Amino acid sequence: MTLFAAVRLPREILFGKGQRHILANVASKYGRRALLCTDERFAATAAFAEMRSALASASIETFVYGRTLPDVPRDSVAVCVEQARGFKPDMVIGIGGGSCLDMAKCAALLLSHGGRLQDYYGEFKVPGPTLPVIAVPTTAGTGSEVTPVAVISDPDRTLKVGVSSPHLIATAAICDPDLTMTCPASLTAITGADALTHAIEAFTAIKRGADPTLPQHHVFIGKSALTDHFALLAIKLLGRSLEKAYRDGSNADARADVMMGAMAAGCAFGTAGTAAAHAVQYPVGALTHTAHGLGVATMLPYVMHYNLPAAASEIAEVGAALGLTPGDGGPQALARATIAEIRRLFLAIEIPSKLSQLGLAEDKIDWTADQALGIDRLIKNNPRPFDGAAKRRLVKAAYDGDIAGAN
Numbered sequence: 442m443t444l445f446a447a448v449r450l451p452r453e454i455l456f457g458k459g460q461r462h463i464l465a466n467v468a469s470k471y472g473r474r475a476l477l478c479t480d481e482r483f484a485a486t487a488a489f490a491e492m493r494s495a496l497a498s499a500s501i502e503t504f505v506y507g508r509t510l511p512d513v514p515r516d517s518v519a520v521c522v523e524q525a526r527g528f529k530p531d532m533v534i535g536i537g538g539g540s541c542l543d544m545a546k547c548a549a550l551l552l553s554h555g556g557r558l559q560d561y562y563g564e565f566k567v568p569g570p571t572l573p574v575i576a577v578p579t580t581a582g583t584g585s586e587v588t589p590v591a592v593i594s595d596p597d598r599t600l601k602v603g604v605s606s607p608h609l610i611a612t613a614a615i616c617d618p619d620l621t622m623t624c625p626a627s628l629t630a631i632t633g634a635d636a637l638t639h640a641i642e643a644f645t646a647i648k649r650g651a652d653p654t655l656p657q658h659h660v661f662i663g664k665s666a667l668t669d670h671f672a673l674l675a676i677k678l679l680g681r682s683l684e685k686a687y688r689d690g691s692n693a694d695a696r697a698d699v700m701m702g703a704m705a706a707g708c709a710f711g712t713a714g715t716a717a718a719h720a721v722q723y724p725v726g727a728l729t730h731t732a733h734g735l736g737v738a739t740m741l742p743y744v745m746h747y748n749l750p751a752a753a754s755e756i757a758e759v760g761a762a763l764g765l766t767p768g769d770g771g772p773q774a775l776a777r778a779t780i781a782e783i784r785r786l787f788l789a790i791e792i793p794s795k796l797s798q799l800g801l802a803e804d805k806i807d808w809t810a811d812q813a814l815g816i817d818r819l820i821k822n823n824p825r826p827f828d829g830a831a832k833r834r835l836v837k838a839a840y841d842g843d844i845a846g847a848n
């Protein structure tokens with residue numbers, strides 16, 4: 442088969458303990474006026490005060506929007522942009538969890554191109570480059586610091602919506618694992634499980650081949666040699682350290698592994714895309730108001746089981762990256778052992794093992810399946826196709842906790 446690869450990434454990814462101190466240096470390449478998007482938690486920290494004073498020392502004026510809310514309500518972006526427009530920023534710096542990074546990407550979009558956020562929902566609707574964005578994550582999960590996606594909640598829509606465009610990729614990502622040391626265990630688990638789901642869904646995504654027009658029309662284009670490389674790195678790092686970081690948040694080496702894993706997973710899924718576990722989370726999250734990472738991770742083992750007939754050898758490779766050794770049973774047996782290992786890991790970090798535990802009502806199973814089936818860009822990316830009956834079977838199996846029922 443022809444070797445095919447595509448990957449879209451920031452111009453600079455800087456990773457390592459203490460990298461946050463380089464922010465002012467990086468920012469000075471992009472102008473003298475920076476809009477800082479963060480949330481109330483981070484705005485009150487000494488680390489934030491230090492970053493602001495370093496920017497001031499580098500003669501960079503700042504305007505702080507410090508009220509970013511989880512899941513980025515649509516109208517809060519308009520408020521941020523309204524407040525910041527008169528300041529005429531040269532760049533936008535997002536510091537915080539995925540919500541703050543997505544807020545920064547959306548603010549840069551509206552400051553550059555005007556209009557309303559809803560004008561850009563979907564793929565490839567952003568007409569051109571935006572103000573440069575510098576992304577400084579404080580969680581290890583979403584990968585938003587490197588992805589072409591911003592996810593927001595719109596009061597007029599039941600499901601969360603995305604703006605997906607290569608123009609949304611941050612110009613620079615500055616990843617300092619010290620910033621994640623304050624994450625409580627539950628946040629470490631939820632965001633880390635989201636990252637592992639990104640890596641596994643990207644690695645097991647459909648392989649579409651070498652159609653040269655594909656990356657010009659779609660943001661998520663399936664797996665390829667380069668995204669595989671990042672996905673396997675992410676799986677290896679998260680496999681060896683997510684549980685450690687969950688059990689002991691002061692373990693700096695584990696924190697670094699998990700943050701690198703989350704970023705590498707973002708490098709993979711930002712081009713390869715995610716698939717059915719993410720598709721089901723959208724309606725589940727809308728109904729149960731549970732965190733994104735909880736929903737995708739709850740679904741992941743069921744989706745992997747459903748995908749066995751189409752992707753056993755890829756799932757077995759996931760197992761090898763997790764450190765499992767192949768036995769005598771070939772890829773099928775290793776793939777099954779891999780699913781068991783993911784279930785063990787998620788149980789160890791207290792991820793629910795079935796959708797009923799997330800509060801999904803039994804009479805919403807079919808609705809959830811139908812909504813998930815409608816998320817074309819994710820469903821088409823799954824290695825094994827779905828029809829309505831298969832999707833309902835999958836959601837029912839995940840509701841009941843019946844892994845064998847996901848067939």
Ligand SMILES: NC(=O)c1ccc[n+]([C@@H]2O[C@H](COP(=O)([O-])OP(=O)(O)OC[C@H]3O[C@@H](n4cnc5c(N)ncnc54)[C@H](O)[C@@H]3O)[C@@H](O)[C@H]2O)c1
Pocket residue numbers: 480482483510511512513537538539540541543579580582583584585588589590591592593601620621622623624625628632733734
């Ligand atoms: N753009 C993408 O590619 C992408 C991918 C996946 C998910 N998302 C989106 O990202 C959002 C979730 O982001 P998230 O999971 O990073 O959480 P978040 O940004 O929503 O933050 C959740 C909570 O954690 C707190 N927090 C953040 N960092 C902390 C730290 N170091 N110590 C203590 N508390 C901290 C925040 O203040 C907040 O209260 C969702 O809206 C999701 O849909 C985006």
Ligand SMILES: [Fe+2]
Pocket residue numbers: 583635639719733737
């Ligand atoms: Fe995710």
